Amino acid sequence: MPVQHKQQIRIYLRPSALAKAAERSAITGLNLSEAIEQIIIGADNADNPNNQQ
Template identity: 85%
Template sequence: MTEQHKQQIRIYLRPSALAKAAERSGITGLNLSEAIEQIINGADNASNPDNRQ
């Protein structure tokens, strides 16, 4: 199991972003925080020139 380092932050999401995160959470079974991390990491990967095809 991967070790997790937790840190608490407060973020404000637009309703559409919150809906997207909630939808991803429901589909994947992750909690909302993990779903948001997954979305952010996906955006980071998409903007990385090494990952473009």
């Protein structure tokens, strides 16, 4: 398993964004933070197809 570097931040989401993240969390079984992370990374990869993590 890769090493994880975690940093705590506070973000404010609109209700629709929070609902989408909560739905992703429930579907994938990930916690809410990981679901939000996946959504952000997925959006970044969609915007920059040559960007690989």
